[in-house]
Amino acid sequence: MLLDKKSPIPVYFQLKKIIKEDIEKRNLKPGDPLPSEREYCENFGISRMTVRQALKELESEGIIVRERGRGSFVAIPRIEQEGLMSFTEMVKARGMKPETEIVEFLKIPAGNLSATLGIKDEDNIFKITRARKADGIPVALETVYIPEEFVPDIEEKDLTGSLYNILKDEYGMEIKGSKTSFSATTSTPFLEELLKLEEPMPLLKVESVNFATGLIYYEVSYYRSDQFKITVNLSRG
Structure with a gap:
């Protein structure tokens, strides 16, 4: 899925939706690591700040967990x-x-x-x-x-x-x-x-x-x- 940078929908929100869909479709399973921030930047041609905003919101919703020095992972539902x-x-x-x-x-x-x-x-x-x-x-x-x-x-x-x-x-x-x-x-x-x-x-x-x-x-x-x-x-x- 591609990002539409001309859309009125913020780019970070589009990226957030893409990641959520990957998790919902089980392309990414509980405990799986997400691609690195750099990979998201390179794959979608976006800034690291945009990636971090998407990941921050996913973390606040309990969808992913972020571990310092290790990266982001799909949260395991309690x-x-x-x-x-x-x-x-x-x-x-x-x-x-x-x-x-x-x-x-x-x-x-x-x-x-x-x-x-x-x-x-x-x-x-x-x-x-x-x-x-x-x-x-x-x-x-x-x-x-x-x-x-x-x-x-x-x-x-x-x-x-x-x-x-x-x-x-x-x-x-x-x-x-x-x-x-x-x-x-x-x-x-x-x-x-x-x-x-x-x-x-x-x-x-x-x-x-x-x-x-x-x-x-x-x-x-x-x-x-x-x-x-x-x-x-x-x-x-």
């Missing part, structure tokens, strides 16, 4: 949780494809989680750790602790999908509520490897005790702070 939603629901709501990698599946005694889960110390629980992705990008590491007695054959189910749906469709247990806490933490080498982080970064730690029909299970997740946000609706009675 996954947003509002209310009681599964990871699969959150990702699909953003028009993205959810993916799951099973990292660990163990059967262990409940131990110090027995009081939280309402069972005995010696009762067995399943520990299921999964890496959760959106459009192939690792977003979270999730570990679920769930009593064996309620889901004795869960290892035979497809755990790469929604656990909410498995509990509902396979066991007739629907999630009714959750007691959840949020805290900030820093990535560890283990988390950096699984979340494909190039360097340490802040993470959002989410701990939940989830209540389903006749079932309590515990979950702890670590979310990339650059790709996830939680919205909480508050009101005064």
Whole structure:
């Protein structure tokens, strides 16, 4: 697409529209680098000031991110949780494809989680750790602790999908509520490897005790702070 320098529409605005269309048509995907300012100048025969104005507006709209010394990149849309939603629901709501990698599946005694889960110390629980992705990008590491007695054959189910749906469709247990806490933490080498982080970064730690029909299970997740946000609706009675 060419710029019309005789048009009453400012040149920077035309360039901004061209870049937005490239992103919308997926010619440039989330995380992809944009051409350099010099390339835009040479390709369109425009000044660097014009290019910078277009990029500045795209950045202010959250369409791109600009990193000093590295250039501009297509912004990765943050996954947003509002209310009681599964990871699969959150990702699909953003028009993205959810993916799951099973990292660990163990059967262990409940131990110090027995009081939280309402069972005995010696009762067995399943520990299921999964890496959760959106459009192939690792977003979270999730570990679920769930009593064996309620889901004795869960290892035979497809755990790469929604656990909410498995509990509902396979066991007739629907999630009714959750007691959840949020805290900030820093990535560890283990988390950096699984979340494909190039360097340490802040993470959002989410701990939940989830209540389903006749079932309590515990979950702890670590979310990339650059790709996830939680919205909480508050009101005064």
